[in-house]
Amino acid sequence: MARPMIANITKQRRWNLARIRPWVQTGFLAVWLDPLMLRWHAVPGCVFHCYACPLATVACPIGLMAQFAAVHVIPLMAIGVLVVVGALVGTAVCGWACPFGFMQDLLARIPTPKFSLPSWMGHGRYLTLIGLVLIVPVLLGAEHWLFFCNVCPAGALEGAMGQSIYRGQLFIPNTIKITVTILVLGLALFTYRPWCRVLCPLGGIFALFNRGSLLYLHYNAGRCTECNLCRSRCKYDVKLDQSINNGSCVRCLECTNCPAITVTIAGREPESPQKHLPASATEA
Numbered sequence: 001m002a003r004p005m006i007a008n009i010t011k012q013r014r015w016n017l018a019r020i021r022p023w024v025q026t027g028f029l030a031v032w033l034d035p036l037m038l039r040w041h042a043v044p045g046c047v048f049h050c051y052a053c054p055l056a057t058v059a060c061p062i063g064l065m066a067q068f069a070a071v072h073v074i075p076l077m078a079i080g081v082l083v084v085v086g087a088l089v090g091t092a093v094c095g096w097a098c099p100f101g102f103m104q105d106l107l108a109r110i111p112t113p114k115f116s117l118p119s120w121m122g123h124g125r126y127l128t129l130i131g132l133v134l135i136v137p138v139l140l141g142a143e144h145w146l147f148f149c150n151v152c153p154a155g156a157l158e159g160a161m162g163q164s165i166y167r168g169q170l171f172i173p174n175t176i177k178i179t180v181t182i183l184v185l186g187l188a189l190f191t192y193r194p195w196c197r198v199l200c201p202l203g204g205i206f207a208l209f210n211r212g213s214l215l216y217l218h219y220n221a222g223r224c225t226e227c228n229l230c231r232s233r234c235k236y237d238v239k240l241d242q243s244i245n246n247g248s249c250v251r252c253l254e255c256t257n258c259p260a261i262t263v264t265i266a267g268r269e270p271e272s273p274q275k276h277l278p279a280s281a282t283e284a
Contacts, residue, residue, distance in 0.1 A: 018253040025102040032057055032099050044078035046085040047098040048202045052159030062133055062202050066148045069137035086209035094196055094203050095250035100154050101196050107188040115191055116237050122197055122248050125204030133201050150174060153181040153195065192235040197248060207247030214266045219244040223260040230258035
């Protein structure tokens with residue numbers, strides 16, 4: 001039986017890859033902001049990006065799911081896109097391609113005191129998905145004030161601002177959408193990616209694939225020197241030595257500067273049964 005292809009990336013290359021992430025995120029903006037004026041709004045994308053924006057290339061998959069739920073139709077194409085992307089890279093699409101996540105990363109660069117969010121708050125993403133994206137549209141319709149697109153911060157920023165700039169007249173979102181947007185942007189100054197970690201239904205979907213996607217982070221206990229470097233690099237408080245492909249991870253690859261962390265493609269390294277012992281222990 002043929003061994004699975006394993007693509008290990010060396011320490012230096014992995015660290016360089018993490019450092020170019022902002023440039024990759026910027027490059028993806030050229031895809032989502034429709035520089036060629038293609039406007040394929042009938043095609044679902046794989047990132048959180050409001051297609052009410054005049055510059056949006058493709059449709060927001062969450063917006064499509066909510067709209068289809070309101071008319072009691074299953075959005076097979078949107079679901080298919082999410083399954084394929086999730087199976088390939090998991091939440092790496094959040095860390096490397098999502099424009100709304102990129103905006104929160106930029107806000108986090110502002111030097112302010114940062115605090116951590118408890119991991120259990122990540123379940124809020126599934127409450128948003130089940131409640132606002134599915135149940136409210138099915139039972140109450142798209143006109144209800146709790147319909148997801150009526151409270152979406154991406155809609156307020158990209159849709160409303162884009163329409164205002166494009167049409168040359170001020171477009172003001174509803175009160176709840178403005179409130180949610182202000183809260184999200186304000187929190188993004190003091191904690192990393194509050195929307196992604198607590199409320200984003202799309203991030204919640206991709207998080208379900210992290211433990212089985214082709215792109216896979218691997219913790220090798222045999223290379224661990226208990227230096228705590230991997231945990232210190234993680235902005236999302238993932239305990240990498242215990243649950244490396246946790247759903248809270250956006251796969252920014254900052255942790256791969258630690259020699260115990262490797263990233264593999266279409267395969268996994270075998271786990272080492274014991275941690276690396278200090279030299280004094282081996283000599284004894």
